[in-house]
Amino acid sequence: MIRNAVPRSIWMSIGENDPLVPARGQKLSIPIVQKLLNIDSEKGDTKGEITTYKGIGGTELVTEIRDAGHEFPVASIPKMVEFFKRNVKGGSGNDRSSSQNQRAQKSRSPVRCRSGF
Secondary structure, eight states: OOTTOOOOOEEEEEETTOSSSOHHHHHHHHHHHHHHTTOOGGGOEEETTEEEEEOGGGOEEEEEEESSOSSOOGGGHHHHHHHHHHSOTTOOOTTSOHHHHHHHHHHOOOEEEOSOO
16 A cells, blocks of 8 residues: 555456456455545445445445456446546545645546456
8 A cells, every 4th residue: 555645436346256366355355445445334325236435535436246257347338437437537526635636636547446357
């Protein structure tokens, strides 16, 4: 972890039957990200296989836990596009101090968690 790094929004797509990147290990990273983004794990909004959590400074964590393997989740592309539209470089963060906002506006972009695609 990088100390004093600007928080980033994250989309995590996990295949329950992934033979290359076991889901169990991927799921262990969810509480770590929730802690970094100051997310209450009880306050996620779940719709089907996707749960969205709101984090500090306008960030969000999206977890997509699919009954699938290692293949790319093509059906999720429209939702991913909306995620990246909401989390663009230079986006605003309502809960940040002005110095944090300035840093975020210079460098804000989502972190893309990929599992070997």
